[in-house]
Structures are given as C-alpha cells and as structure tokens.
Amino acid sequence: MVNKKNIVWADDEIDLLEPHILFLEKKGYNMIPVNSGEDAIDECSKNSIDLVLIDEMMNGLDGLSTVTIIKKKWPDIPIVMITKNEEEWLMEEAIGSQISNYLTKPVNPSQVLIACKKILEVEHIKDNKITKDFIDYFNTLSEYSFDNIAINQWYERYNDLCNWSIDLDSIKDKNIIKILYDQKKTISLKFNDFIIKNYKKWIDNHDRDKASPILSHKVFDYSLKPIIDDKKNIVFIVVDCLRLDQWKAISKLLYPHYNIKEDFHVSIIPTATPFARNSIFSGLLPNDLKNEYPDLWKKMFYNNKLNGFEDILFKNLLEKNNFGTLSNKYLKISNLNAGNKFINKINDYKNINILNIVVNFVDMLGHSRSESEVLSELIPNEAAYRKAILNWFSNSWLLEALLIIKEWDNTDIIITSDHGNVNVNRSIAVRGDQFTSMGVRYKYGRNLGVNTKYAFKITNPEDYNLPMFDVNTEYIVAKDHGYFVYRNDYHKYVNMYKNTFQHGGISMDEMIVPLVHLESK
Numbered sequence: 001m002v003n004k005k006n007i008v009w010a011d012d013e014i015d016l017l018e019p020h021i022l023f024l025e026k027k028g029y030n031m032i033p034v035n036s037g038e039d040a041i042d043e044c045s046k047n048s049i050d051l052v053l054i055d056e057m058m059n060g061l062d063g064l065s066t067v068t069i070i071k072k073k074w075p076d077i078p079i080v081m082i083t084k085n086e087e088e089w090l091m092e093e094a095i096g097s098q099i100s101n102y103l104t105k106p107v108n109p110s111q112v113l114i115a116c117k118k119i120l121e122v123e124h125i126k127d128n129k130i131t132k133d134f135i136d137y138f139n140t141l142s143e144y145s146f147d148n149i150a151i152n153q154w155y156e157r158y159n160d161l162c163n164w165s166i167d168l169d170s171i172k173d174k175n176i177i178k179i180l181y182d183q184k185k186t187i188s189l190k191f192n193d194f195i196i197k198n199y200k201k202w203i204d205n206h207d208r209d210k211a212s213p214i215l216s217h218k219v220f221d222y223s224l225k226p227i228i229d230d231k232k233n234i235v236f237i238v239v240d241c242l243r244l245d246q247w248k249a250i251s252k253l254l255y256p257h258y259n260i261k262e263d264f265h266v267s268i269i270p271t272a273t274p275f276a277r278n279s280i281f282s283g284l285l286p287n288d289l290k291n292e293y294p295d296l297w298k299k300m301f302y303n304n305k306l307n308g309f310e311d312i313l314f315k316n317l318l319e320k321n322n323f324g325t326l327s328n329k330y331l332k333i334s335n336l337n338a339g340n341k342f343i344n345k346i347n348d349y350k351n352i353n354i355l356n357i358v359v360n361f362v363d364m365l366g367h368s369r370s371e372s373e374v375l376s377e378l379i380p381n382e383a384a385y386r387k388a389i390l391n392w393f394s395n396s397w398l399l400e401a402l403l404i405i406k407e408w409d410n411t412d413i414i415i416t417s418d419h420g421n422v423n424v425n426r427s428i429a430v431r432g433d434q435f436t437s438m439g440v441r442y443k444y445g446r447n448l449g450v451n452t453k454y455a456f457k458i459t460n461p462e463d464y465n466l467p468m469f470d471v472n473t474e475y476i477v478a479k480d481h482g483y484f485v486y487r488n489d490y491h492k493y494v495n496m497y498k499n500t501f502q503h504g505g506i507s508m509d510e511m512i513v514p515l516v517h518l519e520s521k
Contacts, residue, residue, distance in 0.1 A: 346404055
C-alpha cells in the first residue's frame, strides 16, 4: 500500500492482541492500539482514521455505545465489531448501528486481515483483478480472426464487449477505457463489412437458416409465436432505442424475480423506428409493408404518422397467423403520467392474451441530450448514459409493472427494442436536394452524393426491400461512428451533432438488439 491506512483497535485486553497487531503492521497498516472506547473516540478526534476494530465488552464505555458515538460524529469511518457474544440480538443491534463487519472471538490474524482488506482495499483489489482479466481478454481478442465468422459469433463478441463496458465502469485508469473503446472501434469496422456482405442474403432468405439472424420482421415468428402456440399469454415490451449494454445494466434488478433467457435479433437497415419497429409489429420488411398496405404506408410517410398504425399492423399479423380470436392491446407510453395511469389500471390487462407496450423513454433521453447542454454534461459518455437509464428504470413505472406482472398466471414477458444507437464523432459530408430525408445516420432521396468509404449507398432500394418514393430514390446509411452533414452550414451541424447518440446506421450498437424472454421464478 502506498499510503498506510490508520486502524484503531480498541480492546480492554489489548496487550493480549499484540501478535495480531504486529501481523497487521507487517501487512502495511498503521495500527493504533487503545484500551477503551473513550480512547478510541479520542484517537478519531485527533487523527484521520480509516477503520476502527472494537471489542463489544469493555470496561467503561462498551462497544455498542462507542460505535454509536463514533458513527454520530464520523459517519464515514467503517467499524468492525469483535466479540465473544454470539447472541442474535447483539448481531442485529450491531448491524443496525451500521457496522461494516462482525467477528466472533477467538479470531486469528488472517480473519482480521481479510476483514480489513474487504473494507479498505476492496476497490483497489477489484480494479486490479478486472484490469488484469481485461488485458488477458484483449490479448486473446487481438489474435482473433473476424474473417468468415457467423452472426452467432458476432453476438458472442459483442456480448463480451458490452459486459466489459459495464465491468470497467468503475475503473479509474482511463487508458484501460481507451483500449476498450479502440478495440470496439476496430471490431466495428469489421462488422460493417460483415453486414454489407451478408445483409441482402439474409432478407432474401424467407425461411431463415442457421447462418441467418432473427431480423426485425421475424421477431414475431421466432419469439412470440412459440409462446402463443404454448397457450400462454404474453406481455410484449419494445423499449425504443435500448442497447444491449443498457439492457445488461437494468437486468440486474430483474434477476431476483425472473428466469431470464437472453437472445438477440438484428435490426433491419435503416436502424430507425419508422422502418424497424413497423417491421416488428407487421412481420414485414419495409417494401413488403408498402405493397401490402399502400394506404397505411402513405399515411405513415406523407402524413407524418411514421409509427401511428402499429396496433393495426399487429392485429393483421395475428389474423395472418390464425390468431385473430386472441385478445390483444397496444399501448404506447411516452411519459411518467402515462406510465402511472397504466400502473393504476394494470390489472385490467391481466387476462389479455397479448399486451403490447412501447416504451419511449430511452429514445427520448438520447434526443433530449442532443438538444440540452445540461443533459450533455450530465451524460457525457456511454457509461453515464447507462447509469442514467439504470437510475430511471430502478424508480420507474416499468419496473413496478414487471414486478406486478410477475404474479400473473400463465404469462411470459418478451422484452426487446427496435434498434440501439451509437455515439457519433465523424462528420460525413453529403449532397442532396430539398426532398432528401432529415436523418442524421441515414437518408433517402434523389442523387445523393457521399463518400462510400464512410457510408453504404443503396442505389436500387427494392433489392434491399426498401420502399421507393419516386423512380430515382436512393438510400445512404452511415457506417461505424459517422453522421451526415450537408456542405451548407457544415461547421454548424458538425458542432450540433458531434458526440451525440444517433441511430439509423450500421454498427453493432444499433443492429445487435437484445431479445429477452422472462418467466416468473
């Protein structure tokens, strides 16, 4: 230890503990032995004390009384109580006094050392262990070949990266965080090539083989339909813009209550709500949706009701699968007031066969951050974004609802998203006319000009099952961490969008989406 920690050990037979004290001093601690509770309090007032070890039975001021005084004056000093008394009431009284640990005499030096390390060095030890394990992982990953790997192996790699992102949140060494970021960036470039090479084959594969992922329009077939066939009710929750790392952060609150099976689906391109979420609820790729429901499609894209008909699309999907007699309800919850109203009448939906809930908070938080200097400071990076979502979820109507639904009979829960998002930092100059769409990570229009090193250009949209808006429609989709900026007012828009969270493009964060099955424990 670079800085020795000061430990007060209070015991009215302190001379008998000299071997223990010498042992701890050899381990690098500065030990301050005292004979009474009064002396322990005096040392806390004179010195900067990191830990107090205290006997429960002492002449004069007893252990519990000493603990009460120390905690009142110096609430941040951790205390370990050491006693011969094994009665449960004493343990509860000590724990209620906010002690950090409780040891029963006789104690050996190693027991005391472990108790001290758990309190004084646990963060340092954890950081060292996590850092070492990550470096080992990084060295292994550096030797990994991403050539010709299948989508399931991409899931594994991305899953690992998300887990490391969370594990490294507490690490103070920024160099380690940078290594993770750089590694993820390198892998993302390979993922771009993988998607562009395979995407068309996937959307043309109507029967889906093992090499193909579950795409947005197949979520119903592969996740909901088997539960319906099993005669169970479903609560289907789509959290708009929820990334895998964010799901992992909030899922820790659900593991005590649910058996959780994690899977993945791949968001269709563009990874944007008007395309991906409509695809989930309709079971159709975008151009198929346009051809099958031309009137609805026109209302979506020409009347600015991009996701205004998901309930109708889902009812039609049920009917096409011979589930038209099943009861279903569609709810879109965009704010706390709507969430509380849902909670107040949640048991009205208890016996509905399929309850669809779209949750907009995560997407709204990302957009609000882009427009607010205050939120940008509160959420400066991905780790802070995760923590903000965890904080919301831990106090949310959604968690409350999930804990209520847990008690419903014969009901499973599916949680997914339509797409994730990515923190963008590379501007991509683009040329388009006044009819070009407004997306930051994707655009459609006529005669779109862009450097195809940084964007995937689709000149024949129908080859990718994307709708045409006129005979000259093209699409461009940003790769990696890029965002589109018009040449006019270039610097204005560079500053506006740099380091914001956007979606619509090609990246692991946007395309590899959690698809989670919850069953009550």
